Amino acid sequence: MNNTHIELRHLRLLQAVAEAGGLTAAAERLHLTQSAVSHQLKSLEAALGLPLVERAARPAQLTAAGRRLLALAHAALPQVDAALRDLAKLKDGDAGELRIAVECHTCYDWLMPAMDSYRDVWPGVELDLLGGFQADPIALLLEQQADLVVTSDPTPRGGVTYAPLFGFEMLALLPPGHTLATKKWLLPRDFAEHTLITYPVPEDRLDLVRRVLAPAGVKPPRREAQLTVAILQLVASRRGLAALPAWAVAPYLERGYVVARPIGKHGLWAELHVAVRSADAGRAYLADFIDTVRRDSFARLPGLRPAIIQP
Amino acid sequence: MNNTHIELRHLRLLQAVAEAGGLTAAAERLHLTQSAVSHQLKSLEAALGLPLVERAARPAQLTAAGRRLLALAHAALPQVDAALRDLAKLKDGDAGELRIAVECHTCYDWLMPAMDSYRDVWPGVELDLLGGFQADPIALLLEQQADLVVTSDPTPRGGVTYAPLFGFEMLALLPPGHTLATKKWLLPRDFAEHTLITYPVPEDRLDLVRRVLAPAGVKPPRREAQLTVAILQLVASRRGLAALPAWAVAPYLERGYVVARPIGKHGLWAELHVAVRSADAGRAYLADFIDTVRRDSFARLPGLRPAIIQP
DNA sequence: AGTTCGATATGAGTATTGTTCATGTAAGCA
DNA sequence: TGCTTACATGAACAATACTCATATCGAACT
Structure with missing residues (x-):
């Protein structure tokens, strides 16, 4: 009877809509089309029998029902993430070394707080920030001097895997x-x-x-x-x-x-990406660092949009 | 990278496996085939890269990873249910009258505790238990003397909608x-x-x-x-x-x-069903009462299995 | 008003994924 | 050793999530 077939996908959707302030922007963040978001939201609203988003207002406003579901998302999604992190630790261990090189002067602004949140959930990982401006930080990566590089230039190179952070x-x-x-x-x-x-x-x-x-x-x-x-x-x-x-x-x-x-x-829009050695790309503590940075940045920094450029 | 596409469905699955003590029993509770449960569990394990269930042991034992995910389920699913309840209240209001007639002597054993849990989440609903043994309680329903009847005989009757509770x-x-x-x-x-x-x-x-x-x-x-x-x-x-x-x-x-x-x-297996007036079947506080009773019973009573008989 | 622009909606077609059906295999129990 | 119960598997089918192309809507600006 009360067979409301709600899924985490829906919660992530609503969260994205609320954070991005609109369906279109949410779609970009979720790497979906605007159409998909519209359809999905509509079917959710139909299933609940309640409108969730006030379409007229800009930035898109949630209804009372939408805010209640958003509260659920805020409560539940972090728990899910934490569980997945724990499973990753079960699988790959919870220790590692993570030496970070940055080629951009302003990046410390967001990198430091992101590192702080990361340290909380991966206390076993040794975090290091390589000082000084690096002419070719990717070289450091390949020479095993660094394990992760923040760069604005994701030109493909052998043995290096890129992941987008954000556009600004x-x-x-x-x-x-x-x-x-x-x-x-x-x-x-x-x-x-x-x-x-x-x-x-x-x-x-x-x-x-x-x-x-x-x-x-x-x-x-x-x-x-x-x-x-x-x-x-x-x-x-x-x-x-x-x-x-x-x-x-x-x-x-x-x-x-x-x-x-x-x-x-x-x-004038630019993008930041991270580079890791392809051999390390699967490591849970590395992948989660990238997730943490991305999430943290979108939450903290104004005017971001998802990265578009494909390496 | 860490794109583990986990959904509430998976959590409900794992919870059912743990509670029912096996894939086959879980499948019955979820109204799925055993095959569906096996496939779904397998794809989840593949996505996580970790086994969740020790297949050899009987009753089926969860692995450490399985127990971690089960903990997530226990934390998250009640929050989801609470949110859906709140949405239902937003939609249909949070008040109502619920007069219950029972045609079975032993039913009070589980009905009273279930009513107690229900009262906690629907304080606005006026609960009443009609006393005395009723020869034809369905008649009470149609005469508006009762709003919900617990019966072991779901023979279709005009204006009455049945929902299965459990087999015992x-x-x-x-x-x-x-x-x-x-x-x-x-x-x-x-x-x-x-x-x-x-x-x-x-x-x-x-x-x-x-x-x-x-x-x-x-x-x-x-x-x-x-x-x-x-x-x-x-x-x-x-x-x-x-x-x-x-x-x-x-x-x-x-x-x-x-x-x-x-x-x-x-x-010798028997079943219990509830009957409500079809006109009331959509009411949130009624539907949720049935859910509550069913959940509560499976959690509390030994040796239950899902009802099979279709009215 | 008319036009343009950004954002959301919609319908049809496609792709993906979940589910069943029909079997197969393995382990426990007379 | 058969019998039974539980789980696995592969192919066929069904459901549904997504995209593409296009329409509609509303606000801002002539």
Whole structure:
């Protein structure tokens, strides 16, 4: 009689809709089509005899029934994950070594908290963060100096397996009150007359230069700074413009310290991936680290979207 | 990577296997074939890369991995049920009236505790137990005197909807040391020379008489008693034989007060069903009462099996 | 108003996966 | 050693989840 055939899939769906704020965005996160999400939600609502999502509102609002089911999802899904983790430990053991190399300056912002959550559930894994900027971190991987690399360039290489983390937007930063702040988004020529403030990395590693300015033939003067705060300080004091990931500047935007604009009409989007040795790809503690980072990032960082590029 | 596609279905399966003590028994409870259960379990084990059930042992033993997943099931499934109940309340309201009529003397044994658990989750429903033995309780249902009837006879009647509760075995009771106790099971003629002690109901309501003794032309003398303990006392003091549901006599068997034997090689099995007015069948508080009773009974009563008879 | 754009809905077709049916195999018990 | 009970297996079938292509809807902007 009360044969409501609800499944974990439905809970994950509802959670994704709530977190992503819409069916379409949820579909991307779940690696499904928008149609699949719509159909699935509809059939669930039909089975329950109750609407779960207020379709009109944006971002999509859950109904009272939807919120009750979401509460169930929040209670149950972590338990499921924990159980699967325990099973993985039963299978492969709960110890391991995980030396992480990062090729991106701002990545520490989200990597450190993610590592903290990870440590809680895999206390047996020895976590290490390799210091210093690495020119070719993938080499470290193959030389067994590192076990996991965070990179923005998932070009296939022998013996290396990539997994996508997320896509994020690079925002152009202007001092408050700057003339360009009147525009909704910036074009390559808007950078021409300004100094570009960047981390100390080669030009071909800068997405803004490589994918936007260079193709347009714009070559602004550059000035380098080591730290994110230093870059922001230089922008705020009108020494030039910069481009940083949305998540890295969100706190400064809130305080009005600098102003951000998309680069190009659709924005400049970049992605992060992790690389591991293919031989290690099956290890549970490694796979779960990647899951943890991804989950943690989507929960913590603003303006993420799923990665699209296939290695 | 860690894409273990586990679903609530799997948890319910594992719980059924653990409770029923075997794949075949679990299949019956889930209203599936044994084959389906075997396939499903196998695919789950393959997905996890771990065996969950020790097939050799009887009753089927869970492995460490199986026990971990079972723990998850015990934690998660009640939360799911609670959520579905809340949704049902959102949909249909949380109040109602539920007057229960019972046509079986021993049913109070399990009905009262089940009503107690039910009261906890549906405090808004007014529960009433109609007293006295009813000749035709279905009539009460149609006259709006009762809202739910427990019966062993689900013959279709207009305006009445039946739902199966469970099947149970009627055991013949002998005093300890009785000659018949040497047999593994009793045959109709074994009853011929003994007084049959029963509740005060017409003969055609006694399964033993109707389905076993009458067809064999055996007509033993009868003696009636109102209470279960009285019947047991009479058997123990060698005034005759009786037949009662296995669950009703289990505590007395443990203490060796009486001895029980199956009736016929395969035992005499009876079933209980509930009847509600078809107009009410959709009401959430009613449907959930039936679920509660069924769950509660299987958890509490020994030797149950799913009902087979279709109304 | 009309147009455009982003988001959701829908219907038909396909793919996947769950279930049954009909057997086969292994282990426990007279 | 047969008999019985429980589980496994493979092929056929059924259910259902997903995608593709397209329609509809609503808000924002001329």
